[in-house]
Amino acid sequence: MISQNLVKRLREAHKIVVMTGAGVSAESGVPTFRDAQTGLWAKYDPTELASPEAFARQPKLVWDWYKWRYGLVTAVSPNPAHYALAEMAHLVPHFTLITQNIDNLHQIAGSEGVIELHGNIRRTKCSAKGHIFPGWPDDTAVQPPLCAVCGSPMRPDVVWFGESLPRHELEAATTATLQADVFFSVGTSSQVYPAAALTVEAIKKGATVIEINPHPTPLTPHVTFSLAAPAGEVLPQLLAEVWERAAVATA
Ligand code: BV8
Numbered sequence: 139m140i141s142q143n144l145v146k147r148l149r150e151a152h153k154i155v156v157m158t159g160a161g162v163s164a165e166s167g168v169p170t171f172r173d174a175q176t177g178l179w180a181k182y183d184p185t186e187l188a189s190p191e192a193f194a195r196q197p198k199l200v201w202d203w204y205k206w207r208y209g210l211v212t213a214v215s216p217n218p219a220h221y222a223l224a225e226m227a228h229l230v231p232h233f234t235l236i237t238q239n240i241d242n243l244h245q246i247a248g249s250e251g252v253i254e255l256h257g258n259i260r261r262t263k264c265s266a267k268g269h270i271f272p273g274w275p276d277d278t279a280v281q282p283p284l285c286a287v288c289g290s291p292m293r294p295d296v297v298w299f300g301e302s303l304p305r306h307e308l309e310a311a312t313t314a315t316l317q318a319d320v321f322f323s324v325g326t327s328s329q330v331y332p333a334a335a336l337t338v339e340a341i342k343k344g345a346t347v348i349e350i351n352p353h354p355t356p357l358t359p360h361v362t363f364s365l366a367a368p369a370g371e372v373l374p375q376l377l378a379e380v381w382e383r384a385a386v387a388t389a
Contacts, residue, residue: 139372140379144363147346148320148380153232155318156223157311157336158369161325161351163241165217165370168210172327179203189299193265197291201282204294208259208274211241219324220247222373229381234314238326238333240296253311255303255333257296266290303332311336321345325369328355337361 148154160170169176171184182203186192193200224247227233235252237244240259244252262271264285275283275292282291297303315321321340328334337357340347347361350369358364365372 139365139367140375141363144348145380147362148376149384151230151320151346153234153314153318154226154230154320154322155234155236155314155340156226156322156324157236157238157315157326157333158223158244158324159238159326159328159330159333161327162219162223162237162369163211163214163217163239163243164325165219165368166214166241166243168214168241168243170325179206185299188296190301193293193298197293198281201291201293204259204296205274208294211243211259214243216243216247217370219369219373220244220249222377223324224248225377226373226381229377234311234318236311236314236333236336238330240294253307253314255297255307255311257294257304259294259296261295262292263295264288264290265293270295308332312339315339315345316343318345321347322350323347323355323357323361324350324373326351326355327353328357 164170175182175184187200187203220243223235223244227249235244235249237252237254238256240257242258242260260273262274263269267288269285269287271292282293284290285292315336316339318340321337323337328337337347341360348363348365349355349358349361350365350372352366352368
């Protein structure tokens with residue numbers, strides 16, 4: 139699975155950028171966007187619910203869906219993929235972690251400076267002015283609860299379909315991608331834009347692009363290395379093969 143050519147490229151890498159999607163949290167037990175929704179949410183399409191239109195139409199339904207997801211992600215732990223990425227940051231000269239995920243598992247695993255393209259479910263904000271609340275407000279008779287500052291309904295601090303990505307994060311992610319000599323795409327179906335455009339940019343600019351995903355994606359034919367395996371298995375293998383073996387060899 140891990141060729142000597144890949145090992146060599148990674149040992150020589152100066153600037154490594156990693157972009158993750160829902161697949162990196164799959165082995166923690168967090169359903170991906172493509173997984174069928176479970177239980178009472180089975181009949182809803184996530185791309186429908188994760189939208190300002192759905193929130194305007196049925197604010198309590200959308201609030202309850204996110205509260206259910208918040209309960210899911212706060213009940214699980216990071217998996218070896220998250221920990222391997224937190225460790226990789228200390229093994230290379232320049233490392234940037236970009237995530238599409240909102241589950242905060244990279245931060246819990248110890249990653250710092252994570253660029254959150256789509257926000258973070260651990261934070262809520264009001265729907266009128268974006269007043270941030272550092273957590274989930276206690277349940278109130280009114281659902282969703284109202285902003286303590288401006289009185290507008292609260293919502294999760296995440297980017298919905300049809301909403302622009304936070305400008306600072308997208309600029310930082312784009313700058314890092316354009317400077318990367320190695321770009322990892324880990325656990326993403328590469329179907330959601332503009333996040334997926336980062337991988338396209340890395341390919342276009344001639345970086346070494348490594349995709350880690352058990353299933354093919356629209357970008358698989360265009361990447362330099364495709365590792366068709368679960369991230370929780372292959373990322374720890376990469377660290378051992380590329381950096382720990384090297385450390386032993388030079389010791
Ligand atoms: C926007 C937060 C401008 C909320 C999410 C072109 C340009 C710009 C926009 C568009 C465009 N084309 C279409 C659009 C619109 C839209 C879009 O991309 N639609 C898609 C469906 C075609 N994009 C937007 O609306 C974006 N906004 O462009 O603003 C604008 C402004 C106004 C008007 C117009 C445009 C906003 C997109 C952000 C939406 N919010 N999340 C929430 O989570 O509730 S996106 C959400 O879905 C996730 O964050 C994630 O990004 C995405 C799901 O993708 P993945 O992470 O890849 O997860 P998925 O389940 O798809 O795949 C998991 C993968 O893991 C699989 O491939 C699987 O094989 C793999 N896997 C499984 N197990 C493992 C594994 N891999 C490794 N290891 C394992 N163990």
